[in-house]
Amino acid sequence: MKSLHTLPLILKYTSEQPRFSLLDSVKNRITLIAFCSAFSFLFMYIFLPFNINMWYEGQQIALAQLFGIFTLCGVVAMCISQFLLVRIKWREKLTNATYLFWFLGEIVLITTIVTIVDVMVTDTLFLSWAEFVSTLRYTALIIPLPYFIALLWFYTREKCALLKTLEEVQQSADKTGTGKDTCLLIRDEHDKPVLTLHPARLLLIKAEDNYVHIFYMSGSTVSKELVRTSLKKLEAQLAASGFTRAHRSYLVNISKVVLFKKNAKGHYLHIEGLDDVVVPVSNTCLPVFQEHFR
Incomplete structure (x- = not known):
């Protein structure tokens, strides 16, 4: 089985219309x-x-x-x-x-x-x-x-191969734990694999109704994935990988925080690569960031 280091960092399953590739071979x-x-x-x-x-x-x-x-x-x-x-x-x-x-x-x-x-x-x-x-x-x-x-x-065979790869990643993750060198497998509310990536590439997760927006680095650009799941479920999965709640609607990779500041409205964060996104810090979550950035 391939090691995690030789696997692609990101494997996506989306509902968007991709380029037709079944006959590339x-x-x-x-x-x-x-x-x-x-x-x-x-x-x-x-x-x-x-x-x-x-x-x-x-x-x-x-x-x-x-x-x-x-x-x-x-x-x-x-x-x-x-x-x-x-x-x-x-x-x-x-x-x-x-x-x-x-x-x-x-x-x-x-x-x-x-x-x-x-x-x-x-x-x-x-x-x-x-x-x-x-x-x-x-x-x-x-x-x-x-x-x-x-x-x-062709389509069934392709999806089975991708699913097998994801299962291999998950099996490796189960053996090595959830440390920072382990790829994360994110699933939707039906437990279907949606996204696999290294924790270092995951920047921010924002809750919106019954969905979450996942912001991550794809190469040198920031990508966003919409997944039907709960922030609470992902928080439990990502806690050991350096992710913490900044607000009831935001879960951040604390190692990607480039600015922690206070203004008239309260405390807020800026995340690496997300210049246009301002993440509020609630009073409940504030002590974690004050302790980390003191």
């Missing part, structure tokens, strides 16, 4: 194409959807050969999409939601190639808009199922 792209082609061929050959066997009666080419040709057309189209067009710069900016438009483009590309080849190998068909639309309809009914089964498999 060449292996995943090859698997996608192979699965879609095998599924489509077997589906057409076994179930003969749309009475497809009656379309080509009287043709010299065997039905199995015809299905193989159609499958090869799909393979060619998806190879163009996944290995040539994928190099387009804006392709890298697609999110999980906007990738749907790329997929629709793949269906159109597959339909175009299948229509052209179909007209070439049969005597009764002619290249026309009606023929293209008809082929598009049937392609759109066959391709999505294997395509999204493959994507679901």
